[in-house]
Amino acid sequence: MSDYDYDLFVIGAGSGGVRAARVSAAHGAKVAIAEEYRVGGTCVIRGCVPKKLLIYGAHFAEDLKDARRFGWNVPDCDFEWPVLRDNVLADVDRLNKAYTHTLESHDVEVILERATVSGPNEVTLASGRTISAGRILIATGARPHVPSCPGHELGITSNEVFHLEALPKRVLIAGAGYIANEFAGIFNELGTKVTLINRSDVILRGYDESIRDRLLQISMTKGIDFRFHAEFRGITKNADGSLKVEMTEHEPIDVDCVMFATGRVPNTDGLGLSDVGVELDEKGAVKVDAYSKSNIDSIYAVGDVTNRMQLTPVAIREGQAFADTVFGDTPRTVDYDSVPSAVFSHPPMAGVGLTEGQARMKFGSIKVYTSDFRAMKNVLADRNERALYKMICDAETGKVIGLHMIGPDAPEILQAAAVAVKAGLTKQAFDDTVALHPSMAEELVLMK
Numbered sequence: 001m002s003d004y005d006y007d008l009f010v011i012g013a014g015s016g017g018v019r020a021a022r023v024s025a026a027h028g029a030k031v032a033i034a035e036e037y038r039v040g041g042t043c044v045i046r047g048c049v050p051k052k053l054l055i056y057g058a059h060f061a062e063d064l065k066d067a068r069r070f071g072w073n074v075p076d077c078d079f080e081w082p083v084l085r086d087n088v089l090a091d092v093d094r095l096n097k098a099y100t101h102t103l104e105s106h107d108v109e110v111i112l113e114r115a116t117v118s119g120p121n122e123v124t125l126a127s128g129r130t131i132s133a134g135r136i137l138i139a140t141g142a143r144p145h146v147p148s149c150p151g152h153e154l155g156i157t158s159n160e161v162f163h164l165e166a167l168p169k170r171v172l173i174a175g176a177g178y179i180a181n182e183f184a185g186i187f188n189e190l191g192t193k194v195t196l197i198n199r200s201d202v203i204l205r206g207y208d209e210s211i212r213d214r215l216l217q218i219s220m221t222k223g224i225d226f227r228f229h230a231e232f233r234g235i236t237k238n239a240d241g242s243l244k245v246e247m248t249e250h251e252p253i254d255v256d257c258v259m260f261a262t263g264r265v266p267n268t269d270g271l272g273l274s275d276v277g278v279e280l281d282e283k284g285a286v287k288v289d290a291y292s293k294s295n296i297d298s299i300y301a302v303g304d305v306t307n308r309m310q311l312t313p314v315a316i317r318e319g320q321a322f323a324d325t326v327f328g329d330t331p332r333t334v335d336y337d338s339v340p341s342a343v344f345s346h347p348p349m350a351g352v353g354l355t356e357g358q359a360r361m362k363f364g365s366i367k368v369y370t371s372d373f374r375a376m377k378n379v380l381a382d383r384n385e386r387a388l389y390k391m392i393c394d395a396e397t398g399k400v401i402g403l404h405m406i407g408p409d410a411p412e413i414l415q416a417a418a419v420a421v422k423a424g425l426t427k428q429a430f431d432d433t434v435a436l437h438p439s440m441a442e443e444l445v446l447m448k
């Protein structure tokens with residue numbers, strides 16, 4: 001029998017925490033999990049899931065337009081934001097219940113309170129109760145970073161955007177990363193005038209140059225305004241309730257909503273970690289080893305709070321590996337090589353492995369193959385929007401070391417192709433595979 005109240009106490013019921021708690025319990029551990037907001041975490045409650053549903057909702061704008069070219073008599077359609085918003089939020093409620101049920105059915109005790117670390121083997125709940133645990137897992141995720149400028153409190157972040165009372169007529173989005181480009185697409189499709197501003201002149205830093213250039217070009221054609229080298233000077237409220245945004249290098253702009261999408265920071269403030277000697281990095285992330293263990297033997301961390309790779313499936317793998325290692329007697333680490341990712345912009349983009357720039361730096365001699373094409377559906381729809389696929393190979397071995405694409409269904413197509421890249425296949429292996437015609441994915445085996 002353990003001397004502790006629990007074998008494992010997890011703080012944060014998001015993707016990583018829930019997986020770790022459930023699997024640890026299945027391995028026989030006595031587990032409790034504390035959550036201060038809602039079980040499910042960022043991905044389920046205010047991230048990937050509701051965002052993807054909004055993407056589907058927004059895309060109907062184009063589909064309804066295109067349908068006319070395919071013979072459908074589509075009358076002018078109105079869009080009702082409250083209907084989409086409430087249906088999405090209802091689905092979030094459903095998932096929140098499903099996650100809670102999964103935990104409870106695995107005998108994990110769910111404690112809906114904020115918990116902080118008060119010792120290497122002790123947590124304190126907001127109610128004042130202290131609990132002892134053999135191991136403590138920090139899975140508190142990250143929160144939106146908001147640059148400090150006068151009036152920043154007048155803006156919203158991805159936390160609030162799903163709850164907007166009304167769709168703004170004009171929105172200014174700050175940042176040019178994942179969230180900024182995804183919401184620029186959503187708002188633009190739904191009829192909002194979008195201006196995206198960024199401090200540098202680069203969108204989606206880290207993605208392949210040609211692919212992000214294509215997104216920029218398509219987004220501008222769709223009517224999204226981009227302003228670069230623009231740093232916030234301040235936001236003020238106009239007499240009519242709208243917001244005036246002042247920035248460097250550009251004229252001020254009046255909008256109805258300002259949304260910050262300027263990165264996310266690890267959620268470690270006020271958690272008590274430094275007081276018990278847990279080392280944090282300069283961004284406040286918990287420093288961990290390959291087994292997700294901090295410098296304190298009983299304290300571990302998984303997911304965005306460690307700032308290794310801020311992606312849901314990665315947090316889930318980290319949670320699984322932690323549970324198998326600590327309670328399943330099967331030491332496991334996570335392989336961060338060739339992790340595919342996608343940006344659900346309009347159109348979406350996806351990639352795996354090295355970008356052309358990274359590959360040139362690492363390998364020196366590489367071969368690049370591309371396919372620049374207009375999807376069949378876009379041709380008939382008279383939509384002048386081209387897809388771009390790009391394959392990067394080691395010139396010596398022919399091994400595919402990077403694969404990047406932008407175009408309809410790019411994330412769906414890339415997930416399958418990522419298996420081949422992860423398996424270390426060559427360009428020849430792709431070419432040896434007969435094309436599946438007519439499809440967009442066939443371009444993968446026809447690249448020149």
Ligand code: NDP
Nearest residue numbers: 147175176177178179180200205261262263264310342343
């Ligand atoms: P990103 O890191 O993708 O982009 C941040 C953007 O904000 C960049 O354009 C950056 O500019 C700018 N920025 C950063 N700090 C400041 C600052 N102090 N002042 C002004 N601008 C700033 O962050 P997101 O918020 O979009 O998303 C956070 C993370 O969440 C992503 O990195 C990703 O890991 C994850 N995510 C994944 C999604 C997916 O898988 N589809 C969807 C949404 C989020 P610069 O380029 O100059 O540094």
